[in-house]
Each structure stands twice: as structure tokens, then as C-alpha cells.
Amino acid sequence: MRLKSSIFLWVSLATIIPLTALIFAITAYSERLHHKNVESEIQTTIKNIISELEFRQNYVNKIVLSLATSPAIKNFYPVLQAAAESDLHANYFEEVDKLNRFLAGFQHSVPGLDTVRVLDIDGNTLVKIRFGKHLPALFESMEDFPFAEEELVENEFLSWMRQLKPYQVSYAQLPLSQRDYAQGQELSLLNSIVPIANDTNEVIGFLTARTLGNQMDNILETNSFRNNSQIIIAELNPDNLLRNGMILYSDHRHIKFSIPSSADNKVFSTIPDNLWQLMLKKRFGIAQDNATNQNYFFQEFYPYKNQLISWMIILQLDESVFNEPFQRIRFGLFAFAFVALVISLLLANLGAKHIAEPISRFSQMLTHYADGEQFTIQQANINATELKELNRSFNYLVRTLELTEQERDRAQNMMLQNAKLASIGEMAAGIGHEINNPLNNILSYCKLIERSIREDDKETRDDINGLRNETLRASRIVKGILNFARQVPPEYILFNVREWIEETLLLIEPEATKHAVQTSLVNCPTLEIEGDYQQLQQVLLNLLMNAIQASQPHQIVEITADKLNDNQLMVIVSDQGTGLKQDEQEKIFDPFFTTKKIGEGSGLGLSISLGIVQYHHGQLKLENNTQGGVDAILLLPIKHSKNDA
Numbered sequence: 094m095r096l097k098s099s100i101f102l103w104v105s106l107a108t109i110i111p112l113t114a115l116i117f118a119i120t121a122y123s124e125r126l127h128h129k130n131v132e133s134e135i136q137t138t139i140k141n142i143i144s145e146l147e148f149r150q151n152y153v154n155k156i157v158l159s160l161a162t163s164p165a166i167k168n169f170y171p172v173l174q175a176a177a178e179s180d181l182h183a184n185y186f187e188e189v190d191k192l193n194r195f196l197a198g199f200q201h202s203v204p205g206l207d208t209v210r211v212l213d214i215d216g217n218t219l220v221k222i223r224f225g226k227h228l229p230a231l232f233e234s235m236e237d238f239p240f241a242e243e244e245l246v247e248n249e250f251l252s253w254m255r256q257l258k259p260y261q262v263s264y265a266q267l268p269l270s271q272r273d274y275a276q277g278q279e280l281s282l283l284n285s286i287v288p289i290a291n292d293t294n295e296v297i298g299f300l301t302a303r304t305l306g307n308q309m310d311n312i313l314e315t316n317s318f319r320n321n322s323q324i325i326i327a328e329l330n331p332d333n334l335l336r337n338g339m340i341l342y343s344d345h346r347h348i349k350f351s352i353p354s355s356a357d358n359k360v361f362s363t364i365p366d367n368l369w370q371l372m373l374k375k376r377f378g379i380a381q382d383n384a385t386n387q388n389y390f391f392q393e394f395y396p397y398k399n400q401l402i403s404w405m406i407i408l409q410l411d412e413s414v415f416n417e418p419f420q421r422i423r424f425g426l427f428a429f430a431f432v433a434l435v436i437s438l439l440l441a442n443l444g445a446k447h448i449a450e451p452i453s454r455f456s457q458m459l460t461h462y463a464d465g466e467q468f469t470i471q472q473a474n475i476n477a478t479e480l481k482e483l484n485r486s487f488n489y490l491v492r493t494l495e496l497t498e499q500e501r502d503r504a505q506n507m508m509l510q511n512a513k514l515a516s517i518g519e520m521a522a523g524i525g526h527e528i529n530n531p532l533n534n535i536l537s538y539c540k541l542i543e544r545s546i547r548e549d550d551k552e553t554r555d556d557i558n559g560l561r562n563e564t565l566r567a568s569r570i571v572k573g574i575l576n577f578a579r580q581v582p583p584e585y586i587l588f589n590v591r592e593w594i595e596e597t598l599l600l601i602e603p604e605a606t607k608h609a610v611q612t613s614l615v616n617c618p619t620l621e622i623e624g625d626y627q628q629l630q631q632v633l634l635n636l637l638m639n640a641i642q643a644s645q646p647h648q649i650v651e652i653t654a655d656k657l658n659d660n661q662l663m664v665i666v667s668d669q670g671t672g673l674k675q676d677e678q679e680k681i682f683d684p685f686f687t688t689k690k691i692g693e694g695s696g697l698g699l700s701i702s703l704g705i706v707q708y709h710h711g712q713l714k715l716e717n718n719t720q721g722g723v724d725a726i727l728l729l730p731i732k733h734s735k736n737d738a
Contacts, residue, residue: 123422131410132390138408139392143394143406146396147396153205153304154262154285157302160300161260161300166192169220172185173211173289173298176214176215192211192220207304208222210222210300211289212298214297247268263287265283265286266279267284285302285304306350306352307351309351322408323343323344323409324343324408325360326342326404327339327407329373329403330401336356346358368389372407377392386413387412389408389410391405535560583705585625586623586625594652597630597633601634601641609646609647611648613649614652614654617653618662620656629709636725643668643671645669650668650669652665662728667722667725672722709730710734711730712727
């Protein structure tokens with residue numbers, strides 16, 4: 094079956110199923126995405142609530158602690174100290190009156206505190222301020238001390254208070270606070286308790302404060318999520334079964350932080366027990382009630398520092414919140430699928446016609462290319478952008494394959510060169526060590542023979558000097574062999590390129606003068622590179638030496654340096670000699686190969702230079718130039734990469 098007929102048949106038979114699947118996939122995906130967005134929004138709301146509640150608690154802590162360390166409380170120390178010693182301070186009533194006025198004014202200027210008490214070490218209330226008004230001392234103790242309210246008779250609670258650290262905020266349900274409200278009602282927020290100590294750090298009394306809770310209510314009301322959701326906050330208090338699970342706040346049940354409520358308002362009566370047990374186990378996450386289609390997002394929060402009491406923040410949301418937006422979407426998608434089906438059937442025939450014919454022609458072109466012919470598409474009637482892009486991509490593939498093949502050939506040549514240098518280097522090292530010892534013996538014998546001949550025997554002395562000179566020349570050749578074999582890794586330092594070239598030109602100047610050749614630095618950038626200064630100077634000296642020896646008298650050897658890119662330096666040493674022959678270019682870097690006269694070179698200079706440059710991850714090339722001579726091109730990285738080490 095031809096492609097044109099296949100496309101038409103496939104589109105006709107297969108459009109309904111994919112479109113139907115697409116409808117459900119898009120709807121399901123969108124619904125999941127919406128579900129995740131709602132979940133993320135709810136979690137963000139809970140985090141914001143916790144953040145603001147925590148900020149409010151920290152604010153109350155700072156207020157209460159600053160109140161406990163205020164000058165007015167410190168001035169009250171003598172009264173507390175006297176009470177701790179079971180004595181009545183001489184100015185008891187005056188000091189109590191001063192502190193009453195201060196605390197009443199403090200409550201007016203810093204709203205949010207319900208009741209503030211100052212207790213002695215026995216838990217008796219000496220000062221009590223409630224709603225900005227102080228209560229006079231109406232009660233007397235067994236020692237006839239005047240108190241602002243009845244004595245604290247719970248010895249266990251008093252013993253717990255005495256163990257608290259001075260000037261650290263702790264929290265508890267103060268028994269005295271329960272007397273402020275009707276019997277059976279519990280306060281949502283615990284009292285802040287700060288032990289007060291004298292100069293010897295001995296606890297002599299307590300400052301207690303209770304917040305109103307209306308700020309907490311405002312925080313929760315401003316962070317409400319949706320109209321059909323509700324926020325529940327329950328207290329987790331394993332040490333107090335009466336308060337464990339008590340609802341502190343519920344907007345639907347009208348339970349507020351600012352209103353005392355019954356301890357019987359437990360979270361178990363609002364949330365199924367299995368879900369509540371899951372919340373206690375996970376402490377963070379989502380619980381779903383399939384029976385009522387309710388979702389509970391919950392997170393535990395520790396409002397009281399250094400205590401095990403925590404709050405479970407719960408946001409209850411109906412499942413309809415997630416599904417409601419998608420009823421109309423499904424209807425619209427079904428309508429769209431029907432219209433798309435009709436349109437796709439009409440366009441199937443037209444699309445097949447415009448796609449099948451160009452693909453057939455392109456298939457023929459690929460066959461011709463596989464047979465070795467050039468691959469091109471030149472038909473002007475091809476309008477499909479994808480087919481044009483396919484043609485360009487295939488041409489790019491051909492060019493890339495050709496370049497890759499060339500790079501592979503160069504890499505193979507480099508590997509062969511490195512293998513050749515390595516094998517010759519191993520051999521040269523062995524030969525060099527073996528020859529060096531006899532040469533040293535010959536030099537020693539030359540000294541002994543020279544001492545034994547007569548001073549007037551000039552002919553013999555000349556022979557001995559000739560022998561010594563030839564021995565020294567052989568020693569220099571051996572040294573070059575050992576240097577070639579050693580291939581010492583470079584020691585990288587940062588140095589200036591211009592100073593490096595100029596110093597090398599000074600070193601080579603005697604050799605240039607000897608051959609009546611001039612050297613000229615044509616161009617050099619102002620920059621620094623990383624490399625082994627001595628090794629690279631040896632490379633440049635070898636290149637300059639070869640250029641000078643290849644030049645005729647009065648010719649010029651030029652040095653040009655330039656920055657190719659951000660991390661590559663190019664140095665070119667150009668001479669005006671006779672250039673390199675084809676067979677010489679292939680062997681120029683081989684050890685012991687030289688174009689110089691016998692005795693003028695060992696043939697190791699370029700081999701050693703190539704090894705140094707390769708250790709620096711650079712390149713060294715020799716090419717004939719337009720002046721008839723040779724350009725020695727040295728490419729070096731400017732910055733040394735640690736990966737190259």
C-alpha cells in the first residue's frame with residue numbers, strides 16, 4: 094500500500110481513539126495539576142499561619158521577658174526578698190502601689206496581655222493586673238500578709254515552678270488563672286512564667302502573664318483559605334490528659350483563642366479517630382476521609398519553646414473544591430474532539446499528498462548517496478520546512494563525518510609519533526647511561542696522560558686536546574639523549590610573555606652574531622601565561638637556534654607573538670632559509686634526524702621541544718613560508734587547567 098493511501102486510512106480509523114484518550118488525559122492531567130496547586134496553596138496557608146503564630150509567640154516572649162527584667166520589677170526585689178524570708182517589707186504597700194501603676198500603664202501601652210501577676214517564692218500573688226486594672230490586697234495569709242488573691246495551694250505545681258531557671262520563659266496552666274473564669278472552662282493559651290532572681294541568682298519570685306488570644310484569632314481569620322473550608326487547632330499535651338486533644342480554635346464551631354471553652358471540646362468529636370491517629374503518627378501531610386469526601390491538611394507546630402506541648406494545625410477541605418472547575422471543561426473538550434475529528438478527516442487526504450511525494454524523492458536521494466553520489470535536494474516545489482531542514486541536517490552530517498575522519502587521522506599520526514618518541518626515549522636512556530661512564534673514564538685518562546707528557550711535546554698535547562674535545566662533544570650528545578628520555582613534567586608558574594621572549598633573545602644573541610644573522614621581535618602582546626619557564630625557554634632557544642643556523646649571513650629571524658583567543662598564545666619563529674623538503678617534513682621531529690652538517694647538531698632539539706610542548710598541552714608545527722624559509726609555530730594554553738595535571 095502506498096504512503097498516500099496508508100496515511101488517509103490511518104487518520105480515518107485512528108483519530109477517534111487518540112482524541113478520546115487525549116480528552117481524558119488532558120482532563121486528568123489538568124485535574125491533577127489543579128489538585129497539586131490547591132494542595133500547595135493550602136500548605137502555604139498552613140505555613141503562613143504557623144509563621145505568624147510563631148512570630149506572635151516570640152513577640153509575647155520578648156515582651157514578658159523584658160517586663161521581668163524592667164527597672165520597676167528590679168525595684169520590687171526587696172519586697173520579694175523580704176517575702177522569701179517570711180517578712181513584710183517596711184514599704185510594702187508603697188512598692189506594691191508603684192508596681193501596680195507601672196504594670197497597669199504597661200498593659201495600656203502594650204495591648205495583648207490579659208492578666209499579669211507578680212508572685213512570691215511561695216506562689217502568693219502580691220500584684221495582679223487584669224485588663225489594665227490592678228486588684229488591691231484583699232486576702233491575708235496565715236502570716237497576715239496582704240495578697241491580691243487567694244493563696245496557691247497546689248504544692249506540686251509550686252515545686253515545679255521553683256525548679257525553673259531564672260529569667261527563662263516557661264509555660265503552664267496557672268491554677269490561679271482558672272479562678273478568673275467559670276468552673277469547667279479551660280483557657281486556650283498557657284501562662285508565661287518567668288522566675289525572678291536576686292543578685293546571687295537565687296529565685297525570689299515569679300512574673301506570670303497570659304495573653305488575650307484575640308491576636309491569634311485575627312491571624313487565623315485573615316488566613317482563611319476558602320469559604321467551604323475550616324481551620325482547626327488542637328493541643329497535643331501527653332502530660333495532661335484533660336487538655337490532650339482539646340480544640341483551641343475552630344472557626345465553624347466558634348471556638349476562639351480569646352474565649353475560654355470546655356475541655357470536653359475534643360478533636361476526636363470532629364475528625365474520625367483513624368484519621369486522627371494517622372495525624373499523630375505522621376505529624377505532617379494529608380489525610381483523606383473517603384466516606385465524607387473530606388481532605389485534612391495538617392502540620393504540627395511547637396508554640397512553646399523547650400516544652401513537649403504542641404499544636405496540630407488542621408485545614409479541612411471538601412473534595413468538591415478540587416473537582417468543581419472541571420465539569421464544564423470536560424463538556425468543552427468533548428465538543429472540541431468532535432470538531433477536530435471532522436477537520437482531521439478532511440485534511441488527511443491533502444496532507445498525505447503533500448508529504449508522500451517529497452519523502453519518496455528524498456528516499457531516492459538517500460539511495461544515490463549510499464551508492465557514493467553527492468546528496469542534494471534542489472527541487473523548488475518542496476514547501477515542507479521539515480524536509481528542507483532534513484536536507485540541511487544530512488549535509489551537515491556528511492561534513493561532520495569528513496571532519497571527524499580527518500581528526501581521526503591526525504590523532505592516529507600523533508599517537509604514532511608519541512609511541513615512536515616513547516620507545517626511542519627508553520632506548521636512548523639505556524644507551525646514554527652505558528656510554529656516559531666510558532666517556533668519563535676517557536676524560537680522566539686524558540688528564541693523566543697530559544700530566545705525564547713533556548711541556549715541549551706540543552704535538553702530543555694537541556692530540557690530547559683533540560681527544561678531550563671530541564669526548565666532551567660526545568658527552569653533550571649523551572646529555573641531550575638523557576634529557577630527551579627523561580621528559581620531566583613542567584612546573585607551572587605565571588610569567589610575562591614579553592620578558593620571556595626578550596630574555597631568550599639575549600641568550601641567543603652570541604649565536605646570532607656568530608652567524609651574522611639579525612633577530613627581530615615584530616609583535617608581542619602584554620599578557621602573562623602559566624607554564625614551566627625554563628622548559629619553554631629551552632623550546633624557544635631550540636627554535637631560534639635552528640632558524641639562525643638555517644639562515645644566510647645578514648638575513649633576519651623574526652619572532653611574532655599574538656593572542657588567538659581567551660586561552661591560547663601563538664609564537665611564530667620565521668627564517669629566510671631554504672625551507673623543508675617533503676621527506677624532511679615527515680621526519681623533522683624524529684630523534685637524531687637533522688638537516689645540519691655532521692657535528693653541528695644531534696637531532697634531538699626538536700624532539701625534546703615537541704615533548705615539552707605536548708606536556709604543556711600545546712602544539713608545535715613547522716611549515717614553509719612565502720619567503721622560502723620555515724615558520725616554527727608554537728601554540729600554548731595561556732591558563733593551565735588542573736584537569737591537565
